[in-house]
Amino acid sequence: AGHPADHPTINAISATVTTLYEVPYGATAILKSFDICNTAGALRSVRVFLVPDQGTAGTDNALLYDTPIPAPSSSDPVKYGIFGWEGEQVLETGATIQIKADNTGCTITASGVEIT
Numbered sequence: 001a002g003h004p005a006d007h008p009t010i011n012a013i014s015a016t017v018t019t020l021y022e023v024p025y026g027a028t029a030i031l032k033s034f035d036i037c038n039t040a041g042a043l044r045s046v047r048v049f050l051v052p053d054q055g056t057a058g059t060d061n062a063l064l065y066d067t068p069i070p071a072p073s074s075s076d077p078v079k080y081g082i083f084g085w086e087g088e089q090v091l092e093t094g095a096t097i098q099i100k101a102d103n104t105g106c107t108i109t110a111s112g113v114e115i116t
Contacts, residue, residue: 015102015104031087031111032111033084037106038081039106042071044103047065047100048062049063049097
């Protein structure tokens with residue numbers, strides 16, 4: 001049976017690779033969407049990795065790699081400083097979603113489903 005993963009929370013993205021989520025034992029997860037918000041006053045670049053169990057974040061499992069997230073602009077209302085992704089990525093037991101930015105100043109909110 002499927003059930004929603006933990007309620008989405010806003011997580012800061014640091015300049016080192018950190019784990020956003022790990023699929024629990026005996027479960028499969030489906031990542032459905034995430035939004036990245038640039039809260040800094042400058043352009044940031046972000047990496048998102050879908051790492052298999054016992055794997056390491058790298059170019060072979062990158063969903064986003066050095067993707068530019070523009071700074072929000074008060075003079076241009078079209079530039080919100082937000083990047084959104086939607087799709088379906090299946091993650092098996094022990095897999096992780098890992099994130100990294102070139103500097104502090106971004107947050108991520110991800111949504112998906114866990115199936116047990």
